[in-house]
Amino acid sequence: MFNAAWDVMLKSELIGVVLLVVCLWVRPAYAEITPFTDKAAHFGLSYVMTDQLVRVGAPTDWAIFGVIGIGLTKELLDSRRGTFDFGDLSADIAGALCAGYLRINLPL
Numbered sequence: 636m637f638n639a640a641w642d643v644m645l646k647s648e649l650i651g652v653v654l655l656v657v658c659l660w661v662r663p664a665y666a667e668i669t670p671f672t673d674k675a676a677h678f679g680l681s682y683v684m685t686d687q688l689v690r691v692g693a694p695t696d697w698a699i700f701g702v703i704g705i706g707l708t709k710e711l712l713d714s715r716r717g718t719f720d721f722g723d724l725s726a727d728i729a730g731a732l733c734a735g736y737l738r739i740n741l742p743l
Contacts, residue, residue, distance in 0.1 A: 670722070673723065674722055674723065674726040675726075677706065677723045677726035677727050677730065678726040678727070678729055678730040678733075679730060680727075680730065681702050681703075681706060681726070681727040681728075681729075681730030681731045681734070682730035682731070682733055682734040683734075684698075684702045684705070684731075685698045685699055685702045685730070685731045685734035685735055685738075686734040686737075686738060688701065688702070689734070689735070689738045695735050695738055695739055696735070698731075698734075698735065699731045699732060699734075699735040702727065702730075702731040703727060703728055703731050705727075706723070706724055706727030706728070706731075707724060707727075709723075709727075710723055710724050
């Protein structure tokens with residue numbers, strides 16, 4: 636029915652939707668979040684999401700822009716309850732770009 640490229644793309648989109656849901660509704664178990672741990676969490680989560688999307692077959696540029704889009708969506712939703720945090724979005728972008736760069740130059 637579907638060729639292999641469509642199958643990979645659909646799997647990648649499904650993973651992206653699941654990760655978006657997790658990012659938007661999962662809250663940390665601890666109450667004390669410092670600015671450093673928040674940015675590290677944004678960087679790490681974006682890195683892992685980009686890396687895993689590329690591992691399942693998504694093109695690297697799609698994975699990078701998809702994860703940045705997820706981060707932007709989260710910040711826009713957060714801005715409805717407070718302020719838009721450019722630092723969080725910058726950490727998301729850095730994590731996605733770092734993972735994309737490493738996946739291109741060090742394919743494992």
